Structures are given as structure tokens and as C-alpha cells.
Amino acid sequence: MKERIALITGGGSGIGRACAQALATDGFKVVLSGRRQAALDQTLDTLDGQGHLAFAADVGREEDVKNLFAQIDDRYGRLDFLFNNAGRNGPAVDIDDLPVETWNDIIGTNLTGSFLCARAAFALMKRQDPRGGRIVNNGSISAHVPRPLSAPYTATKHAITGLTKSLALDGRKHDIACGQINIGNAASEMTERMKNGVLQPDGTLMPEPRMDVQDVARTLSFMAAMPPSANALFVTVMATKMPFAGRG
Secondary structure (H helix, E strand, C coil): CCCEEEEEECCCCHHHHHHHHHHHHCCEEEEEEECCHHHHHHHHCCCCCCCCEEEECCCCCHHHHHHHHHHHHHHHCCCCEEEECCCCCCCCCCHHHCCHHHHHHHHHHHHHHHHHHHHHHHHHHHHCCCCCEEEEEECCHHHCCCCCCCHHHHHHHHHHHHHHHHHHHHCHHHCEEEEEEEEECECCHHHHHHHCCEECCCCCEECCCCECHHHHHHHHHHHHCCCCCCCCCEEEEECCCCCCCCCC
């Protein structure tokens, strides 16, 4: 194929921006999606090559996702790679202090958003020629173990693991591979608080090491470059000294 098309949700900053830059350098035409058009445009200006697209959308809204994929289909006629990266966290509070609307918003972005984008990607990848493609879901370290006071975020990331396994199974007959990247403490807006100390399972506050987002981008670039005959089902990339194996 002359062109490879990649969609990155949550592409306006942090991990999404770094991964978009890496895939553009690898020769992909990159479609950026996120809630803030201005942030997407800033990412767009940093990408190598031509023919990229930035489209504001809330992935938790079915109509927004339909419009996003209509834009991809109209402009490129195919999608080769989807990075389900969009996500949000919630306040660190006991579950009985968590508003239901906050729970629903986190579920809507992290889980329903990944489902809606994967659903639309399957439909396009099944009918394009050549058919097939690859989906990578952002699982996070919380797909394995929780942080204190993180029930909604952790629940979505455990659910993402189930979604990944199901998509990997169901995608076989359509030449669609699905994998998951579990990221620990990438230096982004979401982890800025870790420099000053975050709550640990023993009740103490402790600063945690972070890694450069470029380490995530290089990992995703590797996953995206795999041939259709191979799949990295689960990959963990994390700050070497972060408390993970011993968390809790």
C-alpha cells in the first residue's frame, strides 16, 4: 500500500501527541482525535509529512465517533491502525464520595469510547481492500493492579483487558489484530502530581519516578510496525523504579 492510515484518540497532548509524532515519522498518515480542537491543531503542526487530519470528537458519544470515521473513510478510504488512547481519571476519593455522574463520565470515555472506536474500526477494516488492520488499546498499569482510591479508573482498565482479548479473538477471521499497551508513569499532564508525592497503599505520600513519553512512543511504533502475521498481545512499558510489582 502507498499509504498507511493511523487514528490516535486523545491526540492533543502527552502520550497521544508523542505517539502521533512517532507514527508520522514512520510514514503513517495520522488522524488525531480529542475534545479540544486547538490542542489537536498544535499536535498537527509538529508532525512530519503531509496529509494528516485533526478532528475534534468526544469518543464517548456515538454520533461523534460516527462522524469521525466518516471523515476517515471519505478522506482516506481505509484505516490501518487505531490507538485507543483517550482516557481520563477521577478524584482520589472513597467510592461513597464519588458522584455517579463522574463514574459515568470515566466509563464513557475510557471504556465506551474504546468500544465505539473499535466497533467503527472493525466495520471499516473488514470491508477495505486489502482488508484488516491493527488496534492497540491503552490499558495502563491499572489494568493489572489499582492505586488507592481509583475504583472507576481501575474498573475501566481491567475491562479494557477483556475488550482486548475479545477483539484479538474475534478479529482473526477478518485479519484484524488487537493488542494492549500497559503504560506506567509516563511524564504527561496526568502524572504531573507524582513529582510531589502520591498516595501509596500504606497511607504514605511518596514521589514516583516517571519516564519520558518518547519511551511509550517508541513502544507503540514497534507494535504498529509488526506484520499482519504477528501480534504483541500485551506489552508493559513503565518507569523502571516505579512501585508496580510491589504495589500493595
